Amino acid sequence: MPADIAQAIDDAARTIRGSHYVVALVGAGLSAESGIPTFRGPEGLWTKHGEPDLRDYDRFQEDPAKWWEMRISRASQFPELVEALNTAIPNEGHFALKDMEDEGVLRHIITQNIDNLHQIAGSRAITEIHGNRTKLRCIECSSRWPMDEFPMDELPPHCPECGGIVKGDTVMFGEPIPRDALNECIEQTRQCDCMLLVGTSAVVYPAAGFPMEVKQMGGTLIEVNPNETPLTQYVDVVLRAPAGEALPRVVERIRGDSA
Numbered sequence: 214m215p216a217d218i219a220q221a222i223d224d225a226a227r228t229i230r231g232s233h234y235v236v237a238l239v240g241a242g243l244s245a246e247s248g249i250p251t252f253r254g255p256e257g258l259w260t261k262h263g264e265p266d267l268r269d270y271d272r273f274q275e276d277p278a279k280w281w282e283m284r285i286s287r288a289s290q291f292p293e294l295v296e297a298l299n300t301a302i303p304n305e306g307h308f309a310l311k312d313m314e315d316e317g318v319l320r321h322i323i324t325q326n327i328d329n330l331h332q333i334a335g336s337r338a339i340t341e342i343h344g345n346r347t348k349l350r351c352i353e354c355s356s357r358w359p360m361d362e363f364p365m366d367e368l369p370p371h372c373p374e375c376g377g378i379v380k381g382d383t384v385m386f387g388e389p390i391p392r393d394a395l396n397e398c399i400e401q402t403r404q405c406d407c408m409l410l411v412g413t414s415a416v417v418y419p420a421a422g423f424p425m426e427v428k429q430m431g432g433t434l435i436e437v438n439p440n441e442t443p444l445t446q447y448v449d450v451v452l453r454a455p456a457g458e459a460l461p462r463v464v465e466r467i468r469g470d471s472a
């Protein structure tokens with residue numbers, strides 16, 4: 214971690230303590246230290262294999278039974294991602310966010326990650342804007358179930374609540390963000406006066422738009438990322454370091470101040 218980060222850690226802790234409603238906007242970078250590849254950047258999955266095309270969801274809607282048969286019978290397009298997701302455990306960055314929630318200084322996490330690591334780390338106030346890989350969701354009423362608790366006795370599976378078609382909860386390329394999740398993100402952003410940008414390249418919307426809304430409402434932005442992003446120019450405090458190293462130090466500082 215850069216030597217001169219101590220001042221930034223202090224600034225981040227003071228800014229968080231001095232804020233009323235802190236929300237963390239989280240991206241793939243937080244789970245990088247848990248061995249899950251990020252999407253962009255030199256080692257990114259999309260950089261290496263190209264981004265999935267935006268017709269994924271159209272293909273699902275055209276023939277959901279075929280989509281399910283393929284999903285069940287065929288290996289994933291990104292086996293290294295699946296392998297990493299299957300074996301990953303939370304890292305110090307996830308636990309630091311949980312500690313901030315316990316300290317009462319972090320009100321909510323808006324995560325773009327589908328890996329369920331926030332929940333395993335013990336965080337509670339979470340909105341998964343891109344879904345959760347361990348769940349299924351009805352595309353009509355957005356009811357959700359743990360994947361291993363849903364009877365797969367027909368393809369495509371149908372929702373016991375409304376009869377709608379059920380798919381994985383992970384939001385596909387080309388699929389609209391589920392209304393309930395989007396509304397919660399908008400509500401959390403509306404209340405937010407300090408947003409922590411943790412491990413996101415801030416290029417995918419609507420998530421990438423939330424920080425600027427906070428800024429326009431007079432709020433502050435704290436970026437935790439070893440690399441610059443398009444939002445860096447608007448950020449008040451920059452922690453140019455891996456989240457798993459920087460966030461625990463911020464918690465220490467926050468706890469130190471309250472001791």
Ligand code: APR
Pocket residue numbers: 239240241242243245246251252253254257325326343411412413414415416417437438439440441442454455456457
């Ligand atoms: N700690 C903090 N940040 C990190 C770390 C780390 N240890 N390692 C990498 N990063 C940063 C990178 O510098 C980059 O800015 O994390 C960011 C990861 O960016 P992306 O790979 O673009 O991931 P993300 O912002 O989450 O992408 C958004 O795009 O492809 C879709 O659905 C996918 O949810 C994803 C969305």
